[in-house]
Amino acid sequence: MRSELILTDEDLRKYPFLPSAVERVKELGLTLADVASSALKSVIERAGRYIEASIRNSEIPPPAEDCDEEIVSFMVSLLILKLIGDRLLVRRFAATFARRSRFFLGGEEQDKVLYLLSSLGIKVRRAGNAFGYPLSVNVFDYLSNMPERRGSWKLVHRIVERGWVYVGKAEAIRLGEERLRTLIERRVEEIKVDGLQIPDPLYSLAEKLSSEWGTYLRKIKENWAIAGVDDWESALPPCVKTIMDSVKAGKNVPHSARFMLASFMLSVGLSVEEVLEVFRATPDFKEQIARYQIEHIAGLRGSRKKYSPYKCDNMKTLGLCVAECNVKHPLQYYWKSLRHRTTTKRDKV
Amino acid sequence: MNRGLDPTAIGKSFFRDYYRKLNPEDVDVSSFPMREFAFSYFEGAGMQRHEAFRTPADLSEHLRHTVPRHVYYSSAYYTNPSAKDMDAKGWQGADLVFDIDVDHVKTPCKELHDSWTCKKCGATGQGTCEKCPKCSSESIEKEVWVCETCINVARDEVLKLIEFLENDFGISKDEMSVTFSGHRGFHVHVESEAIRSLGQDGRREIVDYVKGLGLDYKQILVRVPGGFKLRFDSSASGWYGRIARWATLYSSGNELVMDLKTWQIAIEKCVSSEGAAIDEKVTVDIHRLIRLKNSLHGKTGLKAAAFSIEELESQHLLNRVKAFKGEALVEVKRVPQVVLDINLKEGRQRIPLYAALYLLLNGAEIVSFQVL
Structure with missing residues (x-):
C-alpha cells in the first residue's frame, strides 16, 4: 500500500x-x-x-x-x-x-504522473532519458489512446521497442487525458x-x-441545414470526387471505394434512388444487388445500422486518399465548402 | 468434360473421408464456446453463419455430418455467438489477425500459372493483369493457381511480419500462431489479453506500421549542415533503425547526412523491402470470419495446417498442407504449367491425388479424372 x-x-x-x-x-x-x-x-x-x-x-x-x-x-x-x-x-x-x-x-512531478496514469490503466515506465525521452508507454495503451493518427503521433514516426513507445511527459499526459475520456x-x-x-x-x-x-x-442543426444545395457535386472532397468519376466512367472500382461513395452520398442527404443512379454505370451493375447493398448502408436493412463514410485515416490506409485537405473527415471538407459557398453568396447580396 | 464427371460429388466424397478422420482437438480454438462459426457447402451458394458449438467434439461431429466446403470461425469473442444480429452478439474482444496473400504481391511464377481474360474485348494473356492492355477496361476475369514459389513468397512476408510483432510490438512467439490460408498465403493470429479489446483504429495503426504506410520524411528527418539526417541515430528501434540500415547503402560518409531526394529514395526502398504485405481489411475488421485451422479449403482441397515458426523456416512447406495421398490419372484442357509442386503437361497424365483434386476443385476444364 x-x-x-x-x-x-x-x-x-x-x-x-x-x-x-x-x-x-x-x-x-x-x-x-x-x-x-x-x-x-x-x-x-x-x-x-x-x-x-x-x-x-x-x-x-x-x-x-x-x-x-x-x-x-x-x-x-x-x-x-x-x-x-x-x-x-x-x-x-x-x-x-x-x-x-x-x-x-x-503541474505534477513525474513520479506522480506515473502513478496517476497507472491508476487510469495505462502501463507506463521510466525511460531514463533514452533518446531524450523520460517515459515509455505500452504500445497497445498508446494505440488505444493516441489522440490522432497522424503527424508526430503516428506510430511509424515513433521509437517503438519491444512493446514500448518512448514519449515525453506532456505526451504521456495527453494519452492519460484520452484514457480518462x-x-x-x-x-x-x-x-x-x-x-x-x-x-x-x-x-x-x-x-x-x-x-x-x-x-x-x-x-446547430439549423446552422447546418443549408438551403439550395443544387450543385452539391462540386463541393465533394477530392477522394470522393475521384471515386465518383471512376464510377461514372464505368470503371471497376474496389468494394471499399463503392462503400465510401454510397455511404458519403447517403450521409449528405441523397436518397437510395439517387445513389443507385450513380452506380448504374458500373460494369457489373445488377440493380437488385446494388439496391440491397445501398439500403443496407443506409440502415434500412439487416442490423438497421446506418453506416458512416470512412474518415481520412481509414481512406489513407485503404489507399483511397488522393490529396491533403487538412481535414480529418471527408464530410468535414464537404460541409466546409458548402458553408464557404453560402457565406460568399450572402456576401454578394 | 466427360459424361458422369461431377466435380462437386467427387470433391465432397474426399472431404467426407477427411472429416471422418479428423479429431476434435484438431479443430479446437481458444474460448471455443464464444466463437461464431460459419460454413459454406458444396450444394448451393451462400454462407451459413451464426453457428456456435459447445465443444470441439460437437463441431467435428457437425463437420462429419454436413461435410462443408469451407469452414470459418470468428476472430471475435461473443457472449452470444449464435445471435443473428451483430449488436445482440455481445462483442467481448477479438484476436489480432493478419492475412498474407500473394494475390497482392508480385511473384515471378504468376506468368507460369495465372491467366486473364478481358470481359469487354475478349483479349487474353498469361500472368496477372489489372487493366486490359488492348481496350483499357478494368473488367478482367482472372484464373489463378498456386505453386510452391507463391507459398515461399508468402512465407517470407510472414517472417517479416513476425519480426515486427516480436521486436517492435513485444509480442512473444507463444502468443502467435500461423496457419496456411488454404490457398495462396497464411494467416497470423495473435492472442493476447493486451490486444483483445483493441478497437479498429488501433488495429488500423498496426496495419500502417507493419506496412510502413504514412511515413513522412518531415517527421523523421532533421536539417543539419550539408543536408538532412535522421532525428534519432541508428540504434533507435522501429522504422528509424530500419531506415538507417538502408540509408547506409546510399550514403558515402559515416554520418548519414544526405539530401532530401536521396533520403526519399532510401526510405521508399526500405519501406518496399521491409514492410509486410498484409491485407489491411482483415486486420482492421473486428468481426472477421477466418478459415478454421485444419479444415479444408473448398477450392484447393488443401489443409489449413498450423505451422510453428521454426517449421515455417523449413523447406517444402507444401508437404504439410497436402490432405490426400495417392494418385490420379487426369486430362485437363488449357493446363497451367505448374500447380503446387507439380509440373503439368498437355494430355492425360498421372499426378498425385492432391494436385488432381486441386485442378478439379479450382474449376479446371477436366476431360477425364480417374483415381488410381
Whole structure:
C-alpha cells in the first residue's frame, strides 16, 4: 500500500475519478436522498454547473475546496448524464472534464504522473532519458489512446521497442487525458438507473439540463441545414470526387471505394434512388444487388445500422486518399465548402 | 468434360473421408464456446453463419455430418455467438489477425500459372493483369493457381511480419500462431489479453506500421549542415533503425547526412523491402470470419495446417498442407504449367491425388479424372 501514501486529499480533489476517491465516498455511506437534501445542495449545484459548462463547450469550473464535495459532485454529474441519456452530451462532458484533469496533471512531478496514469490503466515506465525521452508507454495503451493518427503521433514516426513507445511527459499526459475520456464515458454507460430512487431535485435538474441541451442541438442543426444545395457535386472532397468519376466512367472500382461513395452520398442527404443512379454505370451493375447493398448502408436493412463514410485515416490506409485537405473527415471538407459557398453568396447580396 | 464427371460429388466424397478422420482437438480454438462459426457447402451458394458449438467434439461431429466446403470461425469473442444480429452478439474482444496473400504481391511464377481474360474485348494473356492492355477496361476475369514459389513468397512476408510483432510490438512467439490460408498465403493470429479489446483504429495503426504506410520524411528527418539526417541515430528501434540500415547503402560518409531526394529514395526502398504485405481489411475488421485451422479449403482441397515458426523456416512447406495421398490419372484442357509442386503437361497424365483434386476443385476444364 506504499503507493497509496502519495495521494493526498488535494490529489483526490483534482482527480475525483480515481479508484481511491470512489472508495472514500463509499466509506462515507451517502445515499442519493442525502445528496438531494438541502445540506448537500452545493453538490447538486456544482454537478449542474459542470454539465452546463460542457453543454456550452466551455471549461469545467475549478474543483470544490472540499475534497469530498468534489468527488460526490463528480459522481452526481455522471448520474445526471445517465438520466439525460444523450451519448453526444456524455462525450462532450467526458472530453471537457478530461481536459481539466490534463491541466492539473501538467503541474505534477513525474513520479506522480506515473502513478496517476497507472491508476487510469495505462502501463507506463521510466525511460531514463533514452533518446531524450523520460517515459515509455505500452504500445497497445498508446494505440488505444493516441489522440490522432497522424503527424508526430503516428506510430511509424515513433521509437517503438519491444512493446514500448518512448514519449515525453506532456505526451504521456495527453494519452492519460484520452484514457480518462473513455473511462468517464464507460462509467456513465455502466450506471444502472432502473430501480434507483431518484430524488426530485435531481430529476428536475436533469430535465432542465436536457432541455438546454436540446435547444443547443436544434441551433446547430439549423446552422447546418443549408438551403439550395443544387450543385452539391462540386463541393465533394477530392477522394470522393475521384471515386465518383471512376464510377461514372464505368470503371471497376474496389468494394471499399463503392462503400465510401454510397455511404458519403447517403450521409449528405441523397436518397437510395439517387445513389443507385450513380452506380448504374458500373460494369457489373445488377440493380437488385446494388439496391440491397445501398439500403443496407443506409440502415434500412439487416442490423438497421446506418453506416458512416470512412474518415481520412481509414481512406489513407485503404489507399483511397488522393490529396491533403487538412481535414480529418471527408464530410468535414464537404460541409466546409458548402458553408464557404453560402457565406460568399450572402456576401454578394 | 466427360459424361458422369461431377466435380462437386467427387470433391465432397474426399472431404467426407477427411472429416471422418479428423479429431476434435484438431479443430479446437481458444474460448471455443464464444466463437461464431460459419460454413459454406458444396450444394448451393451462400454462407451459413451464426453457428456456435459447445465443444470441439460437437463441431467435428457437425463437420462429419454436413461435410462443408469451407469452414470459418470468428476472430471475435461473443457472449452470444449464435445471435443473428451483430449488436445482440455481445462483442467481448477479438484476436489480432493478419492475412498474407500473394494475390497482392508480385511473384515471378504468376506468368507460369495465372491467366486473364478481358470481359469487354475478349483479349487474353498469361500472368496477372489489372487493366486490359488492348481496350483499357478494368473488367478482367482472372484464373489463378498456386505453386510452391507463391507459398515461399508468402512465407517470407510472414517472417517479416513476425519480426515486427516480436521486436517492435513485444509480442512473444507463444502468443502467435500461423496457419496456411488454404490457398495462396497464411494467416497470423495473435492472442493476447493486451490486444483483445483493441478497437479498429488501433488495429488500423498496426496495419500502417507493419506496412510502413504514412511515413513522412518531415517527421523523421532533421536539417543539419550539408543536408538532412535522421532525428534519432541508428540504434533507435522501429522504422528509424530500419531506415538507417538502408540509408547506409546510399550514403558515402559515416554520418548519414544526405539530401532530401536521396533520403526519399532510401526510405521508399526500405519501406518496399521491409514492410509486410498484409491485407489491411482483415486486420482492421473486428468481426472477421477466418478459415478454421485444419479444415479444408473448398477450392484447393488443401489443409489449413498450423505451422510453428521454426517449421515455417523449413523447406517444402507444401508437404504439410497436402490432405490426400495417392494418385490420379487426369486430362485437363488449357493446363497451367505448374500447380503446387507439380509440373503439368498437355494430355492425360498421372499426378498425385492432391494436385488432381486441386485442378478439379479450382474449376479446371477436366476431360477425364480417374483415381488410381
